[in-house]
Amino acid sequence: LSADLQLAREAGLKDEWRNAERRAYFKKQIENVEQAEPLKALVVDGTCLGILLDEAMAETFVKITKECETVICCRVSPDQKGLTVRTIRKHLGSVALGIGDGANDCNMIQSANVGVGIRGEEGLQAFNCSD
Numbered sequence: 661l662s663a664d665l666q667l668a669r670e671a672g673l674k675d676e677w678r679n680a681e682r683r684a685y686f687k688k689q690i691e692n693v694e695q696a697e698p699l700k701a702l703v704v705d706g707t708c709l710g711i712l713l714d715e716a717m718a719e720t721f722v723k724i725t726k727e728c729e730t731v732i733c734c735r736v737s738p739d740q741k742g743l744t745v746r747t748i749r750k751h752l753g754s755v756a757l758g759i760g761d762g763a764n765d766c767n768m769i770q771s772a773n774v775g776v777g778i779r780g781e782e783g784l785q786a787f788n789c790s791d
Contacts, residue, residue, distance in 0.1 A: 701729060762785065
């Protein structure tokens with residue numbers, strides 16, 4: 661274990677230790693990815709996305725997503741959707757398009773430069789908050 665992980669563990673800071681342990685794990689995985697052939701797709705769930713969008717990991721996460729042809733974020737919260745768009749915009753300086761069909765997509769739609777709300781079975785919330 662690294663020194664910061666060992667100190668957190670000894671101090672009994674279980675949550676901090678787990679988060680530090682997860683960050684260390686992801687950093688190791690990212691190093692492996694950076695040395696491998698270019699990725700075609702990346703699938704990230706909400707738990708992993710929460711760690712990857714942390715300020716310490718965000719730049720690396722964006723760097724990896726930039727190398728992918730497809731990035732799929734599944735089982736994420738509305739806040740994570742918006743934060744993902746804002747993080748990509750911040751680090752790449754690019755124009756972002758957010759498309760959604762429900763109230764849980766409003767944060768993402770409003771965080772994007774261009775927001776598209778699809779009017780459908782889930783109601784009008786996404787439609788009403790879009791450009």
